[in-house]
Amino acid sequence: MKRYGMAILIIALIATSAFSSGQQATQSDETGSSEQRTLRVWKFGGPQHEREYMLEKIALFEERNPGIQIEWIYQNYAERRTRVITAANAGNLPHVILTDGQSIPEFVQLGIVQPYEQFAPERVSVWRERFVEEGWDTGVVDGQTYGVSTYVDAATMIAYNTEMFEAAGIVDENGIARPPSDWAEVLEIAREFRSQGMAGIALPGSNAPNDVLTFQGIAYRNGGRWIENGQAQVDGPGFVDTLQFYQDLTEYAQSGYSETNFRQAMELFFQSQAPMAITMSYAPILRQSLGAPADFPYNIAPFPRRATDSGNFPSASFIMTPTVAHLVPADLPKEYEDAVIRYVDFWMTEEAQEGWSGSVIEGRLPILKANLASDGFARVYPDMAADYERGQLFEGALPMPGFPGLAESEQLLIDAFQSVLIGIETPDQALGRINPQIQQLYDAAR
Amino acid sequence: MARNAVSTFEHAQRRLSVWFVMPGFLMIFIVMGGVAIYSFDLSFRNLELLRGFSSDYVGFETYRTVLSRRETIPVIGNTLYWVSMSTILVIVLGISVGYLVSDSTNRVTRISRAVMLVPWVLPGVVVAGLWKWMYNGQNGLINKILLDIGVIEQGFPFLARPETVLPSVVLVIVWRLFPIYALVVASSIQSIEISLFEAAKMDGISPWQEFRFIILPSIKYQVLTMGVTVLIWITNNLVLVNVMTGGGPLYFSKTLPVFMYELGFRYGKLSEAAVVTVFNLIILLALSVVYLAVYRRNQRGDI
Secondary structure, three states: HHHHHHHHHHHHHHHHHHHHHHHHHHHHHHHHHHEEEEEEEEEEOOOOHHHHHHHHOOOOOOHHOOOOOEEEEEEEHHHOOOOOOOHHHOOOOOOEEEHHHHHHHHHHHHOOOOOOHHHHHHHHHHHHHHHHHHHHHEEEEEOOEOOOOOOEEEEEEEEEEEHHHHHHOOOOOOEEEOOOHHHHHHHHHHHHHHHHOOOOOOOOOOHHHHHHHHHHHHHOOOOOOOOOOOEEEEOOOOHHHHHHHHHHHHHOOOHHHHOHHHHHHHHHHOOOOOOOEEEEEEHHHHHHHHOOOOOOOOOEEEEOOOOOOOOOOOOOOEEEEOOOOEOEEEEOOOHHHHHHHHHHHHHOOHHHHHHHHHHOOOOOEEEEEEOOHHHHHHHHHHHHHHHOOOOOOOOOOOOOOOOOOOHHHHHHHHHHHHHHHOOOOHHHHHHHHHHHHHHHHOOOOH | OHHHHHHHHHHHHHHHHHHHHHHHHHHHHHHHHHHHHHHHHHHOOOOHHHHHOOEEEOOEEEEEHHHHOOOHHHHHHHHHHHHHHHHHHHHHHHHHEEEOOOOOOHHHHHHHHHOOOOOOOOHHHHHHHHHHHHHOOOOHHHHHHHOOOOOOOOOOOOOOOOHHHHHHHHHHHHHHHHHHHHHEEEEEEOOOOOHHHHHHHHHHHHHHHHHHHHHHHHHHHHHHHHHHHHHHHHHHHHHHHHHHOOOOOOOOOOOOHHHHHHHHHHOHHHHHHHHHHHHHHHHHHHHHHHHHHHHHHHHHHHH
């Protein structure tokens, strides 16, 4: 009997505590935005010092918004798409996702993210005013804003060692090192340096996605496109000639170019083992993280074009993508909307973004007008700052290609890219082989 | 009557022993059998993370898709090369070096045995990173040495050339595994009755005859068991190849585990990854069957 009494007592206690905690939860849900909110934020990729900068700013945000706490979770950049899609399928997405712009169309297609126009329409117009249009558009799909960012990474750039160039007489009329004027000159300079026993150019040719991205930047500059009017175009002259150019460069590039990724290529460059390197706008970030001296004699410029563009489409001055685009899941609970808007609103200010002007983080191309006009930007990218002042910086710039099925299409391109670089196929054969496969993937994804 | 009683008792004991074995069996079945069954089931579906969590049974369609991939046949070829070359080299080197360091009275061999543990105790990722740098065509240590002694005139990119990439990675796994194999061989040799060697000496046999007729038969069980274990380790190894080459250039160093990882975790094609898992499982099962056969023959004294 005693045992029964004890059992009833325990059940009663459990029931009471469950009921009371349930009541608390209900009360908490009903109180809305005035309650304490913990926002889960996933950040994909980025160097250490950039992450530290962002955490400092988050501390400032939390100080000003005592009702909101940020649970910041760093994630592997390479797994961004599968991680987000898996979490969406499992109903386990965070409240804010910080990822790249190229993934946005796929997430939109799968109904994972929602446009800001839907839940923060009045803020969108305010934010948009502060940004350059081309930069803002990197987060726009079908006229709706899904991602808002603090900067973009732009492809493709050439980094050149100003001391070596000046010593070799590759200078402008003022005797200052200048970038090569076209592909033929890039080859000529690479050949010249190679004959002196060093790598003529640091060429990233590994199977890392970033390496094929730098290749795409040059192909877009040459009038190439992935997809146009629903048709795969990688077998067109824009891509084919660019791949042929890469193959020609391999003769003068560093030994082992097909195992050298974008980071290792810049390491060679910053060790003065190559006079120039194919890179992206993030080269200064690599200088910082590789520990090269701050006064390393180099400059970065948009990668030279072919003497005459051979692609079927207009040349893109560069292609760009945000890598900290703030995305909001489609299933964001109503009670978190206010906190999310306040959080994103904070990041859309000059105060939060100041570090990307070059004052803290070198090597990101800011898209906030205030940052583009800053001294920091002029110091890191003197040529680009001058272009911005003239209103020409973003002329002809395009968002990096993003479409459903991109991840797998990119793998096909990597396959073709490496196949050509190691001499298994010609550019025509390799790109002709993958073009129908890309078309199939694109059609299936839509 | 007495015989019946004994028989009933034995019967009861057998039944009881089944219950004692059951927890272990269930655990193995759930942990390993369950995963294997799930992988088989998945391989007949069309599950892709990028398309959601739902899937349909599609028969052998996913098998056809995997087999129609350009890299599948080369990957199977790479795996066979990787497994066979690595295992043979580990066993040959392991037995040879194990024999050389089996004399525990010699101080040099004692020190050598301690040093031999280094490749084994280092984490796999560290080993892979270290060798990747050593092989580097531009700044690698191996190229530096070859350049310094005048063997080559410019750096050779071992991991960037289709013809050298897989042999280069094979050498690394051999470097990592043969010492542990050699240590097992050395310990086994030490456990052989000393009187056998003394008798052999009195008969005036040569060192080769000593090895062939005394040492090898005495350590065959350890050599075989360790050999099959090494073979399974090599077949399943993902870290070395993935970190050193990522399967490249192109697919010239891609093995089944790397292919499986790529399909499943990079592209979310879980069913295709499951098909590759099945291929790998078949290889491992075949190896296990060989192992069991060898073990049984060994127990019977046939070898």
